[in-house]
C-alpha cells in the first residue's frame with residue numbers, strides 16, 4: 518500500500534468527515550462535550566457541522582488527507598490533519614484579512630443554518646464547548662509566548678484499522694518539516710492521555726501544560742503539547 522499525503526479536495530470531504538467521526542467516537546473530549554446517549558447525539562447533524570468546518574478549513578487552514586494511491590480515487594480517506602497557520606505578533610500576521618473575515622462569517626452562517634435545519638445542535642452541549650474555549654484561551658495565553666506564532670494542529674486523525682502504521686507521522690511531517698524550515702513552534706491539544714502523549718513525544722512534542730474543563734462534576738482533561746523547531750531531517 519502506497520500512502521500519499523496531499524491537500525484536501527472538495528470531493529474528499531464526505532470521507533474526511535466519516536474518518537473524523539469514526540476516530541473521535543471514543544475521544545474523551547467528544548464524550549464530555551456531546552450528549553452521546555442514543556436519541557440525543559445526531560450523527561447527521563454532526564456530519565453537517567464538520568462538513569462546514571472542512572469547507573472553511575480548505576480555504577483557511579493547512580489541510581491534508583492521506584490516501585492509498587493503489588486503491589483508486591474513490592477509496593476512503595485514511596487520515597486527516599488540519600493545521601491553523603501561525604499568527605506572528607508583528608502587526609501584520611496577527612491581523613485578520615478581509616477574506617478570512619468573510620470565511621468566518623460564511624462558517625457562522627452555515628452553522629446557523631444547520632441549527633435551524635436540524636432544530637438543535639445534535640447533542641453538542643454548548644455550555645461545555647464554551648468552557649473549553651475559555652480554558653483554551655487561558656492556556657494559550659499562558660504558553661504561547663513565542664512572537665513568531667505557532668502551527669496549531671486543530672484536527673489529526675487516522676481511520677481506525679489503519680492507526681499505528683506510520684500514517685499519522687506522515688501527516689505530521691508535512692507541517693512539522695515546514696515549521697522546522699521556518700524555525701517555528703507547533704502546538705496541539707489532546708484529550709486522550711494514552712497512547713497519544715507517547716505518540717506525540719515521538720514526533721518531537723513535549724507536554725507543556727494541562728487544561729481541566731469541568732461542568733457539574735464531569736471533568737475533561739486536555740493535554741497541551743509544544744514542539745520546538747528541530748534540525749531538518751536527513
Ligand SMILES: CC(C)(COP(=O)(O)OP(=O)(O)OC[C@H]1O[C@@H](n2cnc3c(N)ncnc32)[C@H](O)[C@@H]1OP(=O)(O)O)[C@@H](O)C(=O)NCCC(=O)NCCS
Pocket residue numbers: 540541544673674675676679680681682683684685686687706707708709712713715716717719720
Ligand atoms: C493519534 C494518531 C493520529 C497517530 O497516528 P498513527 O498513524 O496511529 O501514528 P503512527 O503510526 O504514525 O505512529 C507515530 C509514532 O508513534 C508511535 N506509536 C504509535 N502507536 C503508539 C502507541 N500505541 N503507543 C506508543 N507509541 C505509539 C509509533 O511507533 C511512531 O513512532 P516512530 O515513527 O518513531 O516509530 C492516531 O492514532 C489516531 O487517529 N488516533 C485516534 C484519534 C485521535 O486520538 N486523534 C488525535 C486527537 S488529538
